[in-house]
Amino acid sequence: MPVAVAIAMLVVGSVAFHLFSPWWSTPIASNWGSIDSALDVTLWICGAAFVGLNLFLAWALAKYRHRPGHRAHYEPENSTLEKRLTFWTAIGIAGMLAPGLVAWGKYVSVPKEATVIEAVGQQWQWSFRYPGPDGVLGAAGVKYITPDNALGLDPLDPFGRDDILVESGDLHLPVGKPVKIVLRSKDVLHDFYVPEFRAKMDLVPGIVTYFWLTPTKTGTFDILCAELCGTGHHAMRGKVVVETPQAFAQWQAQQSSFGQILAETPPAAMSILLIKANACIVPASWSIR
Incomplete structure (x- = not known):
């Protein structure tokens, strides 16, 4: 009893506890x-x-319950x-x-009008890449990664020259516009998660994953890594800023393109990058296009 x-x-x-809990979505x-x-x-x-x-x-x-004078009935089936x-x-x-x-x-059904934006995870930070005026992300591969090319873009791909790079910065998105976020990892498993978006996806080394969403509210939201990725997992956080299309365009105009970064790269480092670009074949699984 x-x-x-x-x-x-x-x-x-x-x-x-459920009805009176202070923890809600x-x-x-x-x-x-x-x-x-x-x-x-x-x-x-x-x-x-x-x-x-x-x-x-x-x-x-x-x-x-057991009581004197009562006997259980055995029914196996x-x-x-x-x-x-x-x-x-x-x-x-x-x-x-x-x-x-x-x-x-x-x-998994991405609208045709969705803008493609790339998020790259590494221990323990987030970096982002936006297409330039051509609207296409250039090819990228792990073999191209150097201190001067942290996201591994192909320096010989003309589609990547106008790509906008944001390393260790905030992800900016225009409100009301569908966005396809493609995901790459430079080292181990990560997971891109923004609780307010209800959208998340794993970043798997060697392949490209994706999801899409349409932000509906302006504001600043936390980006979390929802996959245990090492001792600094708890600190792998970022910010996504959802703003009006006008504010987004102004912010984007202030960012540096891959072509500008290449122009500022020291000749010795540029030579190493070009040698790598000519020496190997880009793994197809790492190519965005």
């Missing part, structure tokens, strides 16, 4: 309300199962009960999967 009371109190306490600032909806459906289904099963367990412990459990379990799983599959289908 005490165990039954304890289980019932656990259920009541869990529901009360951050206000959403992107188009991914469908992800919130999928999480809400999962929460309600799992919550209902948690409450129902534990209260049933408490009731069964109380009703069928009950096909009706098993069919019912299988049916309702399948309904619950389908209810949780369906909204998530719908949200995922939209998550």
